[in-house]
Amino acid sequence: MVKEKTKLICIDCPVGCEINVTYDGETVLEVDGNKCKKGINYAETEIVDPKRMIVTTVRVVKGLHTLVPVRSTEAIPKNKIFKVLDKLCKIELDAPVEIHQVVLSNAAGTGVDIIASRSLPAMME
Amino acid sequence: MIEKYCDVAVIGSGPAGLAAAIAAKKAGAQDVIIIERDTELGGILLQCIHNGFGIEIFEEDLTGPEYANRFIVQAKDAGVKDLLDTMVLDLTPRREIYAFNKRDGMIKLDTGAVVLTMGCRERPSGALAIPGYRPAGIYTAGTAQRLVNIEGYMPGERFVILGSGDIGMIMARRLTFEGAKVERMIEILPYISGLKRNYVQCLLDYDIPLQLKHTVIDIKGRDRVEAVVSAQVDENWKPIPGTEDTIPCDTLLLSVGLIPENELSKKAGVELDPLTGGPYVDDTMQTNVPGIFAAGNVVHVYDVVDWVTKAGFVAGQHSGKYAIQHKKESERKLRVIAGNNVHHVLPQFLDPQNLEKEPQELQLRVKWPVEDRVWVKVEVDGKLIKQQVEKYVRPSEMIKVILSPEVHKKAVGGRELLIKVEER
Numbered sequence: 225m226v227k228e229k230t231k232l233i234c235i236d237c238p239v240g241c242e243i244n245v246t247y248d249g250e251t252v253l254e255v256d257g258n259k260c261k262k263g264i265n266y267a268e269t270e271i272v273d274p275k276r277m278i279v280t281t282v283r284v285v286k287g288l289h290t291l292v293p294v295r296s297t298e299a300i301p302k303n304k305i306f307k308v309l310d311k312l313c314k315i316e317l318d319a320p321v322e323i324h325q326v327v328l329s330n331a332a333g334t335g336v337d338i339i340a341s342r343s344l345p346a347m348m349e
Numbered sequence: 350m351i352e353k354y355c356d357v358a359v360i361g362s363g364p365a366g367l368a369a370a371i372a373a374k375k376a377g378a379q380d381v382i383i384i385e386r387d388t389e390l391g392g393i394l395l396q397c398i399h400n401g402f403g404i405e406i407f408e409e410d411l412t413g414p415e416y417a418n419r420f421i422v423q424a425k426d427a428g429v430k431d432l433l434d435t436m437v438l439d440l441t442p443r444r445e446i447y448a449f450n451k452r453d454g455m456i457k458l459d460t461g462a463v464v465l466t467m468g469c470r471e472r473p474s475g476a477l478a479i480p481g482y483r484p485a486g487i488y489t490a491g492t493a494q495r496l497v498n499i500e501g502y503m504p505g506e507r508f509v510i511l512g513s514g515d516i517g518m519i520m521a522r523r524l525t526f527e528g529a530k531v532e533r534m535i536e537i538l539p540y541i542s543g544l545k546r547n548y549v550q551c552l553l554d555y556d557i558p559l560q561l562k563h564t565v566i567d568i569k570g571r572d573r574v575e576a577v578v579s580a581q582v583d584e585n586w587k588p589i590p591g592t593e594d595t596i597p598c599d600t601l602l603l604s605v606g607l608i609p610e611n612e613l614s615k616k617a618g619v620e621l622d623p624l625t626g627g628p629y630v631d632d633t634m635q636t637n638v639p640g641i642f643a644a645g646n647v648v649h650v651y652d653v654v655d656w657v658t659k660a661g662f663v664a665g666q667h668s669g670k671y672a673i674q675h676k677k678e679s680e681r682k683l684r685v686i687a688g689n690n691v692h693h694v695l696p697q698f699l700d701p702q703n704l705e706k707e708p709q710e711l712q713l714r715v716k717w718p719v720e721d722r723v724w725v726k727v728e729v730d731g732k733l734i735k736q737q738v739e740k741y742v743r744p745s746e747m748i749k750v751i752l753s754p755e756v757h758k759k760a761v762g763g764r765e766l767l768i769k770v771e772e773r
């Protein structure tokens with residue numbers, strides 16, 4: 225067995241616990257330094273398949289603003305972030321946009337949708 | 350000029366203002382209005398498109414616009430009114446608001462209570478001790494955030510960010526997403542000043558170099574930024590000679606702190622605490638000026654928005670109560686008006702309830718002298734309730750009129766008490 229140790233900072237909440245993880249390949253053996261159980265989950269995914277929420281904007285035609293903010297419905301694998309961003313920068317929505325309207329479904333094959341995080345009315349004439 | 354009355358006026362529609370307006374309504378205030386200079390409700394949250402908001406209040410991880418939306422919906426449901434695209438220009442100690450917009454022009458708003466929720470502004474570049482020219486390409490991180498997230502305009506291609514606050518770190522990731530290169534983040538302190546989670550997910554994730562104990566000592570370029578020069582600092586924050594490093598870039602972002610926005614508060618006579626830069630408040634969030642309350646970043650800079658909302662609820666609830674009490678009193682009170690040959694009269698308001706208990710004295714001065722006997726007459730809504738004779742009247746000599754409790758019945762329920770001087 226090849227035990228490895230690493231230090232992580234949990235990003236699940238503003239506290240930002242510094243956690244020590246002992247793992248072997250993809251198996252987490254020991255987690256300490258976390259103040260709550262979210263830290264354990266975080267350490268496990270961070271070792272195996274780190275994931276992040278995506279927040280960015282998408283262009284809108286004839287909206288109150290030229291952009292609408294969007295987010296992923298859940299965290300996506302870190303190595304897919306730029307693929308998803310690439311897809312999103314080619315999208316152009318028509319106003320009006322509804323809050324939580326799906327902007328891109330199953331983004332880059334992750335199974336996660338990208339949704340609008342606000343409504344955007346059409347531009348006033 | 351349009352003149353209006355409202356029970357509670359809230360200045361600024363960020364999370365503090367929205368919460369205050371909702372709570373004022375819940376406390377029973379009827380006419381609650383939010384005045385906002387932007388074209389939409391929500392304040393700075395609208396440009397904070399990242400997640401991390403609302404974990405305490407909703408136990409959910411929301412983006413800024415989603416968090417704002419929850420309260421915008423609540424405010425609308427509660428019947429809160431808004432006046433958008435409207436800048437408040439002046440506020441008096443008597444809670445009169447002067448505001449301006451393109452539709453209505455100048456607006457005067459008399460209020461029962463006011464809640465100050467104007468938020469904060471960023472420390473500008475002028476506050477930095479960096480010598481040399483001020484070429485184009487220097488922005489505060491918040492201004493850049495607005496440009497990139499709302500206006501859809503990229504202010505540059507190669508960035509250096511001075512200061513490791515949350516807005517700066519979040520912008521580092523945001524700019525990377527938009528295809529820009531963030532060359533470096535420079536922080537004078539030996540530790541980052543924002544949250545650790547942002548250090549991980551905004552800097553580490555994208556290999557953006559961070560230099561602690563460093564500062565910017567020079568900006569190169571005359572018309573546009575061409576490079577910034579960084580240097581290490583000693584314990585006294587003095588640059589250490591020989592550590593200079595020239596970093597080519599076209600844009601410098603400053604993320605060097607926020608200051609409560611209190612220009613208006615000062616006009617109203619609100620006293621500010623030099624430590625926070627915000628008003629002194631009591632446990633109801635009332636300032637030293639009666640009926641003027643304050644909440645959110647205008648009071649002191651918060652790091653978690655949920656706490657801003659909670660402060661807004663407290664201020665709003667008490668402003669609502671204050672306005673209701675004020676309305677009851679002022680509905681009961683008579684407005685005292687100077688009539689013929691009366692220059693002014695005190696008090697300007699009279700509470701019939703006090704007249705019932707004991708005699709009340711009015712003090713007045715005439716406008717011009719009459720060296721003959723005159724009548725001094727007191728009327729309530731046109732009905733005479735008292736008259737007395739003066740042998741003569743002169744502007745230099747104050748005149749007293751005592752109203753006795755017997756006239757209380759004639760005064761109660763009235764709106765105006767007029768006092769005039771007539772020749773016989």
Ligand SMILES: Cc1cc2nc3c(=O)[nH]c(=O)nc-3n(C[C@H](O)[C@H](O)[C@H](O)COP(=O)(O)OP(=O)(O)OC[C@H]3O[C@@H](n4cnc5c(N)ncnc54)[C@H](O)[C@@H]3O)c2cc1C
Pocket residue numbers: 360361362363364365366384385386387391392393394397435436437438466467468469470471490491492494515516519607610613644645646647651652653654657
């Ligand atoms: C650029 C920036 C980015 C931030 N990013 C984050 C973040 O990512 N996460 C976080 O937790 N916190 C962030 N903050 C802190 C954030 O400000 C608070 O969490 C919260 O939004 C403050 O709420 P507020 O209601 O006090 O003020 P604000 O949200 O700033 O609202 C104040 C409102 O008052 C209006 N106003 C001001 N003066 C007048 C006037 N004279 N007349 C009419 N309207 C007026 C303004 O237009 C604005 O809409 C940020 C702050 C700034 C300045």
